[in-house]
Amino acid sequence: MEKGLKYVSFILVFLLTACYYKVKTENVAATKSDDIIFTKGEKITNNNFIGTVWLNNLVQADSVNQNAVGSVTFEPGARTKWHSHPAGQIILALEGVGYYQEKGSQKIIVKKGDVVKCPANIPHWHGASSDTKFIQVAITGREKGETIWLEPVSDDEYRQ
Numbered sequence: 667m668e669k670g671l672k673y674v675s676f677i678l679v680f681l682l683t684a685c686y687y688k689v690k691t692e693n694v695a696a697t698k699s700d701d702i703i704f705t706k707g708e709k710i711t712n713n714n715f716i717g718t719v720w721l722n723n724l725v726q727a728d729s730v731n732q733n734a735v736g737s738v739t740f741e742p743g744a745r746t747k748w749h750s751h752p753a754g755q756i757i758l759a760l761e762g763v764g765y766y767q768e769k770g771s772q773k774i775i776v777k778k779g780d781v782v783k784c785p786a787n788i789p790h791w792h793g794a795s796s797d798t799k800f801i802q803v804a805i806t807g808r809e810k811g812e813t814i815w816l817e818p819v820s821d822d823e824y825r826q
């Protein structure tokens with residue numbers, strides 16, 4: 667009888683340990699942030715951005731489909747200048763934690779899975795939070811002209 671109990675205990679401990687390691691492995695896979703969907707592309711060298719930002723141009727706008735689609739990777743603290751889009755923009759958050767702010771409104775926090783719709787001609791900026799990178803896909807209407815770039819986002823504005 668005692669032998670039987672020992673055997674059952676051994677099996678239980680073995681099964682619980684196996685379950686624990688399975689759950690642990692799944693958690694690691696789910697939170698691994700190197701599972702990027704699009705490669706980060708080329709480092710942006712123009713002065714419309716502050717900090718280190720990468721762009722992978724996924725779709726060029728043309729006469730049939732007038733949206734440009736790009737995957738943008740902002741290193742922590744990096745952001746755009748203030749700017750506006752004559753035909754608006756849609757931001758799909760793929761990874762990390764970012765910020766989005768329209769002129770005259772509070773900055774909002776944008777996380778993986780969030781969708782932001784920027785209205786046409788509304789000055790705004792977007793970028794990474796100060797300690798976490800942010801990857802977004804930006805879908806930008808081009809039928810009414812190019813992005814209009816404005817003044818830099820100051821450190822005070824960025825932190826507010």
Ligand code: MN
Pocket residue numbers: 749751755784790791792
């Ligand atoms: Mn924008």
